[in-house]
Amino acid sequence: MTTPWKQRYAQRTQRMGSSTIRELLKLTEQPDMISFAGGLPAPELFPVDEFKRAAQRVLKQHGSQALQYSTTEGYLPLREFIVEKMSHYGIQASPENVLITSGSQQALDLIGKLLINSGDLILTESPTYLGALQAWRAYQAEFTTVPIDDDGLQIDLLAEALCGGPKFMYILPNFQNPGGVTLSLDRRQALIEMADRYGVPIIEDDPYGELRFEGNHLPPLVVLDAEKLNGRAHNSDEAGFFRGNVIYLSTFSKTLAPGLRLGWMVAPKSVIRRCVQVKQGMDLHTSSFVQMVAYEVVKKEFLTKHVRRIREVYKERRDIMIGTMLRQFPPGIIWTWPAGGLFLWVTLPTWLDATAVLEKAITHKVAFVPGTAFFPDGSGHNHFRLNFSNAQPAQIEEGIRRLGQVLAEVIENNAQMAYA
């Protein structure tokens, strides 16, 4: 006898697969496993002492407020902080343009609920963030994709995909997950141009933008869109910067701590008002306690210094990972060289399957995420993603050494079979 629930599941849930990343996270709990699979920040950088002080101060000064219900929009001082922070990247918002979300993942779910009808087409990069695919498959979205190269979305292939009539485009412009690549300025401008021409809005997901190791920060899509819009005569029902074609998402998960589940969405005020209604039905509001403690940690310049420190550490780890790959990986394998973020993307010869490599790698106590998880159509069998933020330098060297050995063996075996 099975439970009576099974035959009652909504049609849409039959299309939701299990998250490969989440399942693989379980493997990382095995002792001796060196995992490059997760998207986890370096825990030794978490500002634990600042959180201790902040929690005390919040509970002492605003205990009742921190533990009580609050408004769906989010804690106003935190929204004001976010507005100030984003202004350094050229984003001119007011607190009414900002909605606090329970991590960026909730913003993706919220966007799905707000925008996607069953069968709607969504345009994503391929590969793309699998959490977005997971969130939107729940609304029975279909996907059309445009591949990325070292400069991000291949803009010359965009027009054809746009002709399919997608509801919106989902773009990770900085140190893309999983690709590690960054959309060039030329392509950003071309993308905004085409979004306008085809009338297709953009969801800009920017969890990693602040973690740039070298080179100059490129303007966010939302800024380029606003500049384009402000260059025109218009008669807006909404004053200010945000009335355009782009919804911008970011998070404290990669700069402060993911365990908070704290992100934000920036959009035209009328869109935020609508999102507030949707979020009410989802969780009423994001934890007041978490919002107030996070604000207390970040409010006095702390975050700027802290992000500088994260950049240094992650840059070193990227360098160690790539340096070790250059020494330990067999020939015929290539990868991206991210200028920031947490991930790099490996391409095997097309006759190799990354999932088969993973099976072998796990027996050698090293893990990664096979590429197919990141392709809406399940392609990408000869790719995998490596995370360089979570493991310590010595672990990275040892893990990449093990992985190099696995790859060498697999290639050797395949070559023998080919010549047998």
Next chain:
Amino acid sequence: MTTPWKQRYAQRTQRMGSSTIRELLKLTEQPDMISFAGGLPAPELFPVDEFKRAAQRVLKQHGSQALQYSTTEGYLPLREFIVEKMSHYGIQASPENVLITSGSQQALDLIGKLLINSGDLILTESPTYLGALQAWRAYQAEFTTVPIDDDGLQIDLLAEALCGGPKFMYILPNFQNPGGVTLSLDRRQALIEMADRYGVPIIEDDPYGELRFEGNHLPPLVVLDAEKLNGRAHNSDEAGFFRGNVIYLSTFSKTLAPGLRLGWMVAPKSVIRRCVQVKQGMDLHTSSFVQMVAYEVVKKEFLTKHVRRIREVYKERRDIMIGTMLRQFPPGIIWTWPAGGLFLWVTLPTWLDATAVLEKAITHKVAFVPGTAFFPDGSGHNHFRLNFSNAQPAQIEEGIRRLGQVLAEVIENNAQMAYA
């Protein structure tokens, strides 16, 4: 020029209204307003010092873990605590039957995503919790209702509603929101019987069950369902208690602090596994920091003592509210006498409209929620909900005095018009 988003909203969001409670919460921020509108616990009872100590201990002993990503299922010691706590109410669960949610509201959203297809019929009590209506309207649910009386759901009217073929029933058995009434034992047994006969499962929402001021706790529906099931021969693919017809929801919002956004769902393991997949797409997991701090607060018998204190205070407030209503309300108005929880439910003469009364009441600086918000079909114009947990005794007396005056004036005016 409006934003390009408007014409892209999903069909379903056109049916999502703004939450009356949330909008009214804004009124409660006016100075001198005495609000019985919200569903807010008494903030002076929040165990702020325990939270201070708990936050320190968690960050000192498990700082990295508390700030890092964690599993979707929730923090295992907290799930074990919940299992132990529920066992006192006869619920025999294992941690694999428990999913931590970001408040009960998220559990409602999750159930909508898991179970509801567009046009599905959901059976609710009328009136019922408006957050459930809000969550499920987003999935384009339709509603069929069964009215409540002083003993809860009117079970003799259930068969007719069940013939409409609802996907599931949504029941608040204890100190119902907004009705304040409790489902009698006889009716609980009859409800379980009919759920089984008609093959319609039950969502049992129990946020207030622990806040009983007098009388004996009645067995949860999930327990009665399990007893019925265990009385039969069966061949289960799932060992233990939970394989039945009921999903049980509860929360720490009313016993510890709502600002945490911390609730839980109890269901058969196979259902929990499916819910974990759905929750991954919604917010990855509930804040690890919040879960660990809450566990640190509750773990050593603290919650039992604390809930005892809440019961005393809320009982006193209920008594003061009803005592003042008896003295100050004009004749012709009746209300429920809740044996626990946070709310009571007022019925005006049918020719009076509670929303019109509210408009007048707000000018007298007293607020409540009109009944129509709680009826899926928008009926219930002559009812309103009063919250007795949030205001202090002196405020309750003064607020009810003001409200009595408003009601007397409204009735007087109407009578004059009738005789004019």
